[in-house]
Amino acid sequence: MKVVKFGGSSVADANQIRKITGIIEDDSKRKVIVVSAPGKRYAEDTKTTDLLIELGKSIKNDQMDSQIYEQIIERFSSMTAELELEEQVLHTIKSRIDEAVTQLQSKQKNAMDALKSCGEDGSALMLSAYLKTQGHTSSYVNPKDAGILVSDQPGGALVMDESFDKLYGLREREGILVIPGFFGYTPEGSLVTFSRGGSDITGSIVAAGVQAELYENFTDVDSVFCVNPAIVENPKQLLSLTYKEMRELSYAGFSVFHDEALIPAFKKKIPVCIKNTNNPQGNGTMIVADLPEREEHVVGIASDKGFLNLYVSKYLMNRELGFGRKLLQILEEEEISFEHAPSGIDDMSVIIREHHLSAEKEMKVMDRIKQELDVDTVNIERDMAMIMLVGEGMNQTVGIASQAAEAFRKANVNIEMINQGSSEVSMMFGVHSDALSAAVKSLYHTFFE
Structure with a gap:
């Protein structure tokens, strides 16, 4: 079994949803899918999560920005229409956004986290529904049902150890499972998000929980580069790294991974492969527990x-x-x-x-x-x-x-x-x-x- 995580650029529009469906279909071992919120469709675009955060800020100031709200709904509406999904999918996404808005207006605890999570939740609902239209047995799995238990630290939740035993039960489920990234639930049932970029954390947690043979993280680059390509033109690509090396690189400015993301996979020694959604046949970069053989001392x-x-x-x-x-x-x-x-x-x-x-x-x-x-x-x-x-x-x-x-x-x-x-x-x-x-x-x- 492989756990596959698709980043924001991989679920940015209907065409990308079709593309990742093809990637899932190419390998029958890709059974558990974790998704981010829809990202930028073009350079000047705004990420869905950023729109949700701006909407939340306006609500907190008692001046709900209806223009941003409509922009978020239109984003999901256009994607569901283009994918020819049933109206119920958009209705479910909209009702969850409206519920989070109501919670925030009434100043309920963790309401901002509930609103921020709607991007990932919407992506998962759309992808699972689209997979069904393509003839696959597929289901949306809420993180609570999956067993992702976290600490009650809004915007910075930490996974609890008992989550991993609960997640192992996903192996018994039929078909392709689609899980929204970025959030989990406290033992008391409150929705809490990880820190920003936390869908990578969810993917790593799920991979560790189901004891996957490989955790594939699809993004918009072919591999990890040895240096920031914005500083050095056409830098060398890295075919392999250790967890420790990736952790250091992530901490110090590499934006491919959230710097906490690999810890669950690292503890279970599950290999990770970073791949490009737009070039899925590429080798990507393997991240492993043990030092690969190589001549270079600085990677x-x-x-x-x-x-x-x-x-x-x-x-x-x-x-x-x-x-x-x-x-x-x-x-x-x-x-x-x-x-x-x-x-x-x-x-x-x-x-x-x-x-x-x-x-x-x-x-x-x-x-x-x-x-x-x-x-x-x-x-x-x-x-x-x-x-x-x-x-x-x-x-x-x-x-x-x-x-x-x-x-x-x-x-x-x-x-x-x-x-x-x-x-x-x-x-x-x-x-x-x-x-x-x-x-x-x-x-x-x-x-x-």
Whole structure:
């Protein structure tokens, strides 16, 4: 049995629905299908989930935007009409949207999550209905019926362990099962969504639960590239990666996968294949548990902007018991999560995503650090970018750091921060955002050309 997930671009319109039906028909093992909400049909288009979020915001402000509402309904109406589906399909989709709108208007708990989930729910209802018109035994399976139990954390749900035993029961069902991604239910019955991009999480959870032989994730690219193609033209394609490598790459700016998505599949050691809906015969990229044989030690270069460096210096910091804990406790109390914390004898840097530390909160944090920790220096440097070299076995290979440093020198880029720590698969560099492109191009030339 294979679990197949189709992303937003794969269910963007009626033609794409027909296309993925052909992909499902090409392999009888593709028995469990997970779908995203309809994505962009063209560059200037708006994703269905974004429309639902905007509608929700307008309702929260007591000014429901009827134009956005009609736009959402028309999106589903045109698709169901073009696919020649029964009117009941559109009626069901519309009634679920209307129910979520009513919940939000009456300020019910988790109502915004219920509204956000309507895109995926609509995709699943349409695909299962269309499969039936093509002569297949198919059924829509709500995540509650599938057994996807999650924590009650709106917009950031975590799957519960008991879900996997419940999901295994799907193997007994007949025909093709279509499950909407992105959401699950609490044990009390409340609908809660995963974080954005969570349909990938659903696919991974379902693949782990049914113990699939393969989890196929269809998107709009032929494979994972070793570097952002927006920075480097025609970069090398990666035919295989390990889970650890993909996790590092996803975290640091690779947009193919949500960075939490592979964890359930990783735990069950289920291989994952990323494929292109528009080129289903392509090899794609395999993501596996064990290191594939290859000569390269660096397999990818990930990069992302939008960081800041909180720098703290204090003489004899290394002898002060609990200094690091106290510093991080201040951040915790101010509800600021951090990414990395490289340190020296008398100084410590904390790398934070800029949106986690607003300009208003910045002065309060700095004042607390000065007063409570009696530091010599504290400053914040914004507009930072992180570049990550990724590859299992890098820490056992001599010369990676020196090659990287030479690449930065050739690009005339100053390294503001370097951190490898205990990671076996990545080495991270901090630079100013305006130097990101030049640094990545030079690193690509060094390690891949």
